Amino acid sequence: MSETPEARLKRMRMRSWRRGTKEMDLVMGPFADERLASMDIAALDAYDALLEENDQDLMKWVLGQSEAPEVHAPLIAELAEFARARLAGGV
Numbered sequence: 001m002s003e004t005p006e007a008r009l010k011r012m013r014m015r016s017w018r019r020g021t022k023e024m025d026l027v028m029g030p031f032a033d034e035r036l037a038s039m040d041i042a043a044l045d046a047y048d049a050l051l052e053e054n055d056q057d058l059m060k061w062v063l064g065q066s067e068a069p070e071v072h073a074p075l076i077a078e079l080a081e082f083a084r085a086r087l088a089g090g091v
Contacts, residue, residue, distance in 0.1 A: 009036050012048060021055040027062060027083045035082070046075050 003011070016032035019025050032047075039047065050058070050072055061068035061076045062083060068076040 008044070008048075012036055012044070012051065015051050019055050019058075021059070024055045024058055027079065028058075030086060031079055031082050043075075046072075050075055050079075 013029075013032045013036060016036075017025055017029035019028060028051075036044065036047065053072070057066075058076075060066040061072065062080045064080070067073075
């Protein structure tokens with residue numbers, strides 16, 4: 001049985017807020033809350049793939065401590081910019 005679009009968004013939001021590390025919860029949770037509903041299918045597929053990555057790797061990529069894999073680089077850049085803007089009070 002295939003996942004409905006609503007169930008997919010709910011699962012992805014929950015997975016964003018329950019990463020395993022509080023730091024990534026606070027980066028990915030607000031991003032998911034604000035952006036997932038407006039993403040197209042390709043962007044949702046990319047985000048879903050990103051959710052499968054290890055938190056320690058994700059944090060290094062978001063902080064620019066190591067280079068994200070090419071497949072994730074655009075989304076990591078968007079996520080990092082969102083987090084920076086949020087920290088600065090812009091989001």
